[in-house]
Amino acid sequence: MPVKADIGATGRFDEIRPYRDDEVKDVIARLICDREFIDTLAQQKFKWLADLLPWCIRPLIRGALKRALGRAGSVAEFQQIVGVQLRRLLDRVADGVVFSGAEKLEHDRAYLFVSNHRDIAMDPAMVDLALDEQGLATTRIAIGDNLLTKAFTSDLMRLNKSFIVKRSVTDRRQKLAALKDLSAYIQHSLEVDGESVWIAQREGRAKDGRDLTETALLKMLVLNKAKEQSFGEAFARLPIVPVAVSYEWDPCDAAKARELYSLQATGVYEKGPHEDIESIYEGIFGYKGHIEVAFGRQLTEHFADAESAARAIDRQIVDNYRLQGSHILAWQRLFGHSETVDRLKQKQVDIDWASKAQMLDARLAQVPAAHRDLFLAAYANPVQRWLDVNSDECPRDSGGT
Structure with a gap:
């Protein structure tokens, strides 16, 4: 994947910036020697063998990592290796990927991509893959420090051009300072380093x-x-491009429904000690069905306040979001039929609706009965959102299955 050199972002930003090329080999060597990282891989890939013969599986995994990553001497080379593996993975866990809009982006120009957020690792990965298909440089990726509870996860993310958002800070003054540093780093990336940035539209x-x-x-x-600057004047300097990422199936759908049910029923949800890491793994390796990534147009309007800017981003994401068969079927399960939704369904002539309904039933059967409405609502809400915004229109005609 094309990657620009990191020519700045030192000193003030050292705690949060991605790794530089001159740090890559040492970080990879550290990862290969990290027993916790090796054991985590072993548990995910070879659980029974890791439990029975951990001393046997560790050197095998270390050897595989050395062969896979040992030749990477720069961020670009690391991402090229990851990109090859990602494409192979998508052949197994996705039923086709469609990119649109990235061909309209200018080369050698930095953008701030603001996307909807469904998957911790795959959302920015899919955006980067779309950019790479057009020969564009990959992005620097904003990631919360709540996801970096292990040293090896921080190393992996920062190798992949991630920078850290300090969400765990609770002191008000420290939090404000961290937010100012984050804002300054994003501006530095765009204006000084000429590096595009990916950030989710919400925390x-x-x-x-x-x-x-x-x-x-x-x-x-x-x-x-x-x-002396107004919000609109400062915001106009940002080259924001909204991006809509749509997955037919969410590998973490049952886990999300469980969390939502707990919050609804008790007001609290206690995460497991490594639940975020498990979500990252499941999100990467779980089945996703059809995937679409659509880039909108760069915002050029003058916005008086953050509320109007947010509405403009939301509108582009709604307009460009691919409503999948799973979304339409889930909406109909919850709300029955409507002429508008029936028209949406009729437009998607390539979908085998009976097969999709069976797949939805199979996933729903794995979810406790009390969670099922929340499970369906998560799939149905993109349709409802589109109806709220475009009640008298039909969505863009999109390919895929």
Whole structure:
């Protein structure tokens, strides 16, 4: 994958920036020697053997990692290796991937891609893959420190051009300082390093399927503006391109429904100690069906406030989001039939609806009865969102199955 050199972002940003080329070999060597990382891979790939003969499986995994990553001497080379593996993986866990809109982006120009957020690792990976297909440089990826509870996860993410969002800070002054550093780093990436940035439209995944841009995110982006500058003046400098990422099936759908049910029933949800890592793994290796990634147009309007800017981003994401068969079927399970949704269904002539219904039934059968409405709602909400915005229109005609 094309990657630009990191020519800045030192000193002030050292705690949060991605790794530089000159750090890659040492980080890879550290990962290969990290027993916890090796044991995690062993548990995910060869659980019974790892439990029975851990001393036997560790050197095999270390050897495989050395062969796979040992030749990477730069971020670009690391991402090229990851890109090859990602494409092979998608051949197994996806039924086709469609990219659109990236061909309209200019080469040698940095953008701030703001996308909906359904999967921790795959959302930015799919955006980067779409850019790579057009010969464009990959992005620097914003990732919360709540996901980096293990040293090896931090190393892996920062090798892949991720920078850290300090969400765990609770002190108000420290939190403001961290947000200012984050805002400054994004601006530095775009304007000084000439590096595009990916950031989710909200903090955390949209587990309920409602893709809404948080105004706090947009305010953070202009946190370092001059006092005399208005929000609109500072925001206009940002080359924001909304992106819609759509998966036919969510590998974490049952887990998300369980969390939503717990929050609804008790008001709290206690995550397991390594639940985020498990979600990352399941999101990467679980079956996704058809995937579409659609890039919108760069925002050029003047926005008086964060609320109007958020609405503009949301509108593009709604307009460009591919409504999959799973979404339409889930909406009909919850709400019955409507002329508008029936028209949406009729437009998707390539879908085997009986087969999709069977797949939905099979997934639903794995979910406790009490969770099923929330499970269906997460799939149905993109349809409802489209209806709320475009009640008298039909969506874009999109290919795929």
